[in-house]
Amino acid sequence: MNASREIVRYTAPTRINHWLVAIGFVLAALSGLALFHPALFWLSHLFGGGPWTRILHPFIGLFMFIVFVLLALKVGRDNRMQAADWTWLRHARDVVANREQDLPEVGRYNAGQKLLYFLIVLCLLVLLLSGLVIWRAYFSLYFSIGLVRLASVLHAIAATVLVCAIIVHIYAAIWVKGSLRAMTRGTVTPGWAWKHHRAWFREVARGAAKPRT
Amino acid sequence: MTLQSLDIVRRSATTTPSPRARGAHTGEVAKLIDVSKCIGCKACQVACMEWNDLRDEIGTCSGHYDNPADLSAQSWTLMRFTEYENPDSGHLEWLIRKDGCMHCAHPGCLEACPSPGAIVKYANGIVDFHEEHCIGCGYCITGCPFNIPRISRKDGKAYKCTLCSDRVAVGLEPACVKTCPTGAIVFGSKDDMKQHAAERIEDLKSRGFANAGLYDPAGVGGTHVMYVLHHADQPQLYANLPAQPKIGAMVGLWKGAAKPVALLAMAATILAGFLHYIGIGPNETDERDEEAARRELEKPS
Ligand code: HEM
Ligand code: SF4
Numbered sequence: 001m002n003a004s005r006e007i008v009r010y011t012a013p014t015r016i017n018h019w020l021v022a023i024g025f026v027l028a029a030l031s032g033l034a035l036f037h038p039a040l041f042w043l044s045h046l047f048g049g050g051p052w053t054r055i056l057h058p059f060i061g062l063f064m065f066i067v068f069v070l071l072a073l074k075v076g077r078d079n080r081m082q083a084a085d086w087t088w089l090r091h092a093r094d095v096v097a098n099r100e101q102d103l104p105e106v107g108r109y110n111a112g113q114k115l116l117y118f119l120i121v122l123c124l125l126v127l128l129l130s131g132l133v134i135w136r137a138y139f140s141l142y143f144s145i146g147l148v149r150l151a152s153v154l155h156a157i158a159a160t161v162l163v164c165a166i167i168v169h170i171y172a173a174i175w176v177k178g179s180l181r182a183m184t185r186g187t188v189t190p191g192w193a194w195k196h197h198r199a200w201f202r203e204v205a206r207g208a209a210k211p212r213t
Numbered sequence: 214m215t216l217q218s219l220d221i222v223r224r225s226a227t228t229t230p231s232p233r234a235r236g237a238h239t240g241e242v243a244k245l246i247d248v249s250k251c252i253g254c255k256a257c258q259v260a261c262m263e264w265n266d267l268r269d270e271i272g273t274c275s276g277h278y279d280n281p282a283d284l285s286a287q288s289w290t291l292m293r294f295t296e297y298e299n300p301d302s303g304h305l306e307w308l309i310r311k312d313g314c315m316h317c318a319h320p321g322c323l324e325a326c327p328s329p330g331a332i333v334k335y336a337n338g339i340v341d342f343h344e345e346h347c348i349g350c351g352y353c354i355t356g357c358p359f360n361i362p363r364i365s366r367k368d369g370k371a372y373k374c375t376l377c378s379d380r381v382a383v384g385l386e387p388a389c390v391k392t393c394p395t396g397a398i399v400f401g402s403k404d405d406m407k408q409h410a411a412e413r414i415e416d417l418k419s420r421g422f423a424n425a426g427l428y429d430p431a432g433v434g435g436t437h438v439m440y441v442l443h444h445a446d447q448p449q450l451y452a453n454l455p456a457q458p459k460i461g462a463m464v465g466l467w468k469g470a471a472k473p474v475a476l477l478a479m480a481a482t483i484l485a486g487f488l489h490y491i492g493i494g495p496n497e498t499d500e501r502d503e504e505a506a507r508r509e510l511e512k513p514s
Contacts, residue, residue, distance in 0.1 A: 005507075005510070035327040035328075035348075035350060036327070036472065036475070037475075037476055038226040038227060038327075039228070039476070041226060041328070041329055044348075050328050050348035051347075051348045051349055051369065054349055054350045055349075096489070096493065097493060098493060098494070098496045134351075134355070136349070136350060136364060137349070137351075137364075137369070140351060140354070145354075145355070145360065146461075146463075148354075148355050149355055149461050149463035149464055149467070150463050152352070152355055152463065152464070152467050153463050153466055153467045153471065156467055156471050157475075160471075160474075160475040160478055160479065163479050164478055164482045167479065167483055167486065168482065168486070171486035171490075174486075174490065174495070175486075175489065175495055175496055176496045177495050177496065177497045177498060178497075189498060189503060189506075190503060190506035190507065190510060191498045191499070191502035191504075191505070191506045192498045192502070193506065194503075194505055194506035194509065195498050195502040195506075196496075196498075201506065201509075202509070205509060205510055
């Protein structure tokens, strides 16, 4: 806690890491979507044309994967599901309706954030493995045609799920006011922490939770 | 390369009609390869190299007659040799199949290609790659049921037999057809080629090849390169010519349902967020929350 009583939620290295993942994701998604549907092929102009889009995309994907792994390792501890999380999920309706008073107390992350975390981990693993298989310039020749076809479908599905998951993630930051500054300036107000992550707020208040990440 | 004299009926990754005011009123074309007449001299391979200005690297002997060992960006056609011991007659048969693009009516490569206009199908049935639009992703390889396209190491573009679209456009037959010394390769309208094939098949049957027949697989809508086979009941004998080629189920899913469903899912997710924000609104932290937090913080612990 600093002088203005704000609570530190993310240290600078974590924030930088997060935004590297975000930039990587946006570039990977835009370059991938350019090849996914004819209606989106124009996105390839952002990357210098079709061939450059094709060349760059897998490297951007790899970059995103690597920086994501660093971030995931940092926040993994706080994303383990606990008993209260399942109760929280049963109250999904209250969550959506902004009725937080009826929910069990939330730690550093709520159950929705935790599930999103696991979903993104899963998607990125599928994207990495399938992406290597369909990487024609270097790797496809080592795999059977059946596997390349399967990987093409899996890559498209995982990309779709990931894009939808990230849309939810971005919307959550727009919806829950006061969240964004946690990732830009690193701090939240005590009221925000008390309201949305009370268990974590109390840990911080007790001085039990030093900002590790 | 784009040929203004040929009209395009399908164009890869394109959702509006392609230029097609002029039709192929004389019908679709086809090349008929009579495997029973082929002597494996490879004159067609040489003619293809010459006409298309291709020079593959000189390879090494792989222990069989296939030379080069596989199709490549510089070798668009290749004789594949199979030694087959016929269990019925006890004879050793030398099956020689000229491999190359089959020019499918429903081309898997065109279906899969993400780059607008990199693959086109002309009104006369020829499937052509326009390398200047190719981005080199290799999706055509993934989509092709016959394992034909190859990406060049020189320029990262995909190449395959053009059926000499440039020659056909000006009324010439493909180079391989022109050069074949035994008349095993013939070219004409698809109807004429089928009729010619029927005569050849009758002749083969009269010579003891009871299963002689035409290879024009329906799974890809028929092809514009067809074979007369002595063992049409077992196309696999001919260096694994697929018995029932079709666009793979995974390719169908990837290029069919997946695309609209995925875009719809993404649009629906955005719409849900928009409706939620307008309908229910943001979740704000107000002065009472700050007050409650302050009380807790000040509580002596
Ligand atoms: C993890 C590392 C990744 C690798 C190695 C990879 C590799 C590839 C490759 C090789 C392609 C084929 C086009 C090309 O050659 O450029 C492709 C297509 C694609 N990628 Fe990735 N990618 C990765 C991550 C991602 C991510 C993070 C996204 C974002 C959502 C994504 C979305 C897409 C999409 C939408 C396509 C087009 C799929 C289609 O045509 O159906 N990829 N990827
Ligand atoms: S490699 Fe070229 S022709 Fe083949 S699918 Fe990709 S863009 Fe199309």
